[in-house]
Each structure stands twice: as C-alpha cells, then as structure tokens.
Amino acid sequence: MLTRTEPMNVSLRILLADLFRVNAILLLLVCCSPLVAQEARTSRQSDQKYEGIPAQALKAIDPRTDPLPFDDLPEDLDDLQKLEAITLKLIPDYQAATVNIQVGGGQGSGVVISPRGHILTAAHVVGEAGNSVIIVFNDGRRHRATVLGVNPSIDSAIVRLDGKGPYKYIPMATNEFTKTGRWVIAIGHPNGYELSRLPVVRLGRVITTTEKTVQTDCSLVGGDSGGPLFDLSGRVVGIHSRIGVSNSFNFHVPVEVYLRDWAADLTSGEAELEGEDATQPAPARKAYLGIRGRDAANAGLMISEVTPDGPAGTAGLERGDIIVKCDDERVRNFAGLVKFLKTKKPGEEITITVERNGREKEFEVTLGATEL
Secondary structure, three states: OOOOHHHHHHHHHHHHHHHHHHHHHHHHHHHHHHHHHHHHHHHHHHHHHOOOOOHHHEEOOOOOOOOOOOOOOOOOHHHHHHHHHHHHHHHHHHHHHEEEEEEOOEEEEEEEOOOOOEEEEOHHHHOOOOOEEEEEOOOOOEEEEEEEEEEOOOOEEEEEEOOOOOOOOOOEEOOOOOOOOOEEEEEEOOOOOOOOOOOEEEEEEEEEEOOOOEEEOOOOOOOOOOOEEEOOOOOEEEEEEEEOOOOOOEEEEEHHHHHHHHHHHHOOOHHHHHOOOOOOOOOOOOEEOOEEEEEOOOOOEEEEEEOOOOHHHHHOOOOOOEEEEEOOEEOOOHHHHHHHHOOOOOOOEEEEEEEEOOEEEEEEEEOEEOOO
C-alpha cells in the first residue's frame, strides 16, 4: 500500500527527470551552435569562393571516399591493363567535350566545361575579348561563340557558345589538382580539325607544377593549343599553352587560374552577351595576322606557330622569329601586338620587324580578316 507521500515522490521524480532532459537538450544546443555556425560560414565561404561559376562546372573529390583511380607507375601487366581500362572509359566523354576553335585562318582547341557552353582555351588562340569565333564539334557541327575575357599574361581565356545548349561538358577540378608524377590525359586537334578523326588522345604524367604553369610529357603539336588536360577523375585540370622545342616538353595553364580569374578577368563580357539582341547586326571583321606566340625574355613576341597560308606565313615570317616592331611602334609583348592590331583593318599593309638569327629583318604583311 502506498502512503500519501509516495505519489508525490513519484511525481517529483518524473518532473526532475523531465527538467534534466530539457536542460540536457538546451546544453547540447548551446555547445553545438558554434559548430553549426562555423559549418554554415564554411559553406557560405565555399559558395563565395566560386561565385559566378555555374555549379555544374565544378567538381570536387574526397580522396577518402573517392580514391584516385591510378596514381603510381605501373609495376606489371595488370597495372598497365588497369590504367588502360580507366583511360578508355573516360575518353569518349573527354573527346565529346573537346572542340576545335577557328579564328580567321587560325585554329586551336578548347573544352566545354558547363552545359551553358562555357569553353576554356588559351588567350593566344582567340585573341581578345569580344572576338567572334567558330566552334567546331567532333561531328562537324559549327557554332558561333564570343570571347568573354582573356588574360594574355597567363595565356588564359574563356569563350561562350552563343546558343542555349545544353552542351556536353566536363567540369573543372576544385581540389586535388595536378601534382608531380600524377597521370593526366591531353586531348586536342593537332594541326587543326579533321572530320575523319576524333580529337587525338595522349596519356602522360606531370613533370613540374607552379602557380601559373603545369609541365607534362604529353606530346603536343600546333593546333592542340587551348585544348584540355584532364585527370583520371572526370575533371579538367589544365589548358595547353606553350609547346616546347620537343613535342613532349609542354606547358599548360592550371585550372586554378580559371577558377581564380573567372569573374574578374575571364567573363567580364558575359553580362553584355546575356543582354544581346539576337537580331542585332554581326560584329565587324577584325584584322588578322595568323600567328601564335609568347612573350620573349629579351622583350618582344616570339612566334611559336605560323598559320599555313595566313598573312604572316605568306609574307615570310617563321616560327622562332621575335617580333620587335610593327610599323614604327616597338612591340614589347603579346599584349602590345594585340593593341597594335586593334588599330588596323583587314586589307591594310603593315611592316613587321623581327629578330632572326641575331639580325633584324623587315616583312611587308597584308592583314587578313577574322571569320564571323
């Protein structure tokens, strides 16, 4: 039999238990709230880090849950077969996203990194922001595109297809970037687009990396410039930039450059593109020289490639020439040449002075016109 005080003791115990649970919950919330807030800040900072870049154009991997498919030197036949199987699985999608870029009589390569048609390429392939270029897909389809922005000092550029898409694409890496010894796949259109073949695939390894360059032993030639360097995790990690003396001694712009400069330098023309009236007249043709090059160490522009039958090639300029003057104006770098050409029109004749074998030589060049 219960005494009169026992029901009160039972009720008190229940009340105290309830109060304990409430206090425990409040204590847990207080302790966890800084962690939750920190996670929220981290999430916001992550979103802000790539502000302006389409989410589908970004791909991160977690090495703990997404181990790299292959990151060592093959030790036996099984390793070689594994590396081959991984590469063959990736190639069809990689080739579908790799495009040919045509500017006037010159050709280069690029890669589509978003379903909206953003294309990464090299600055020396497309010239300057606002240029109209032609994008050729593997099946021969041709689409017009606009250069959104360039950074000639690092040789990076972004082009945007004028259509609405969606387009086949491969996203950019946002972590676990290229490292020395890591396997990479280089794809492009060597010597220009050919309908009879798909973009050419070359497998290689990273030799060295810096903040502005990635060096690999992937074999590249003229026409590959601007093409993509992929990892084995389904991501773009670089863009072909400079082809060395040996075709297996080449440099690429790391994808980190595009992530960093996306809003500031490389897509400055996107707002104008979004607001364009589809019925407006096509842009005027611009002067075209038909060379690719890079800044020379001793001031000037070293020609790395001359377009066959282009204005420069027809006039007699050659790979290895260093352009030091255009008419009477000193040319100190790639940006200086672009600035000079902006003042000229197709069909005008200019005098280009180059250094060749230690001597200066002049050439009369009749400028061509960019393709609309």
